[in-house]
Amino acid sequence: MKIKLTQSVVNNYQIPDHITARQLELVDDGGTGLYLLVTQTGFKTFYLRYRSSANGGKSTHVKLGRATDITLAQARDKVKKLRAEIALGDDPQTKIKKQRNEITYGEFMKEYYFPHINSRIRSAKTYRQMFDTQIAKAFGDIKVNQITKRQVHAFHNDLRSKGLKNGTCNRYLQLIKSSINFGISMEIISIRNPAVGIPLFEEISRERYLDPDELARLLPVLIKDDSQIAKIIRYLLATGLRLGECLNCEWKHINIDKKVMMIPSARSKSKKAASIPLNDAAIQVLEECDKSTVYPFINLNTGKPYVMIKKSFQKLMKQAELEGVTAHVLRHTAASMMINAGRSLYDVQKVLRHSSSIVTEKYSHLSQQSVMDASDTISEQLFKAASGNQG
CATH class of the missing domain: 1.10.443.10 (Intergrase catalytic core)
Incomplete structure (x- = not known):
């Protein structure tokens, strides 16, 4: 939706009740490619949309920052600088792709995966706790493209040896798999998912209900x-x-x-x-x-x-x-x-x-x-x- 973005709009806009979409783009009418992405849960993030030479001329998005972290004026300043770089042939995507080859699993989770699930998954806080308590120690400082299937399999087994229940161990494995799948689907990382093909532990389902x-x-x-x-x-x-x-x-x-x-x-x-x-x-x-x-x-x-x-x-x-x-x-x-x-x-x-x-x-x-x-x-x-x- 095209709109004249003001700081007041950024601060106060909420998606109307009659709109059922999970998120809405408020495109600044200045024609610079700046837009504000607003979610149903109230998260607001500034982005720049442009045609990327590094991406075959396709429409590409660059995250500028959350509305809670930067002002509209600061977002516009970032757009000016990035557009100047693009005009000189320095495509931001080239830098981003180079950085992504060096990204650690911990950096990937904090910069990409958690911001993605925060407004989409109700158990996002639980996933963050799971990462902080167990996964970060095992994989946080390892580059994503260097994590092996053997390491993930050993991590899964090690959780059970620590006394965690089979179902809990499986949730950790599934979190690793789903997060890396997200990174692959969004072209943030380019690897074969090391968590795919690792068998889950058998779980005994006992549904508790009141008689x-x-x-x-x-x-x-x-x-x-x-x-x-x-x-x-x-x-x-x-x-x-x-x-x-x-x-x-x-x-x-x-x-x-x-x-x-x-x-x-x-x-x-x-x-x-x-x-x-x-x-x-x-x-x-x-x-x-x-x-x-x-x-x-x-x-x-x-x-x-x-x-x-x-x-x-x-x-x-x-x-x-x-x-x-x-x-x-x-x-x-x-x-x-x-x-x-x-x-x-x-x-x-x-x-x-x-x-x-x-x-x-x-x-x-x-x-x-x-x-x-x-x-x-x-x-x-x-x-x-x-x-x-x-x-």
Whole structure:
């Protein structure tokens, strides 16, 4: 979108609600190639677009800096200097490609990969912690094009020897693989991915969910407690929402009369807008919330959405004498209740918005039990008929 960029625009612009794209380019109308890339989550970065002789005359982008780090005036100064270099035949891409051949894995992660995922992946902070605690020690100072498959394989095995669970070890391997794949796809690095082809450790999937007895202990505790956290837990159970979707939901996205809640693309794990049906249990919780605030489940102390609820969450679980329960267990519980009520895996996939049926199939053992129970009703009727008991 072409616009006259001003510092005020840079500071205050937000993507309108009706635009579902993950990011938007605000092109400066000065014709210099300067533009501001704005994401749905509010990140803003200055870029220069130009035709690169080093890249076969193709349209090329050079990152100038984040709007939090440089001003519009500084970005324009950078554009003038770069355009002067380009006019003299000194293409910035030539320097960039030379630098990329020398880049270490640590530099690549900090300069390219983390800025890329910060506005796209909700677990970006976790990935950064994983890198800082384990990966940086092993590969941070090694040039990316010098990392070998043998080294990555040894690193994967070494994590397990340190006592990490198979699933955790696999997450580290997958982070290395996905980050390097990103670098290859964006032409930041040019190598064969050394993490490809390394087998994952076998993982035993044990989905935790609350059984009827546990629910019978938990619900009275929640209903008796008038706190925001208790309401959040009840809403999670009723809707099967992810925790972040619940904590950040806004009244403007909820229609109680139509019994529906909208999740904007910026708040959705899949980055796609979604419509969530609201059942009577969910409506009951919402009716107990303050409608004069922006958020139904607002933190009464800060006036903003909760960031962490773990401590208060576990306090309520302890009152109900429950162990090993997290917010995601509540999502599994919502799925198990649907399956045990006879709903299909397809129905569960749609309600929970799983990206693939493969994700939903982890509940198939519950579905099989429902099928078995249905089959047992046939045999009961046959046995009754055979014994002459029609009652």
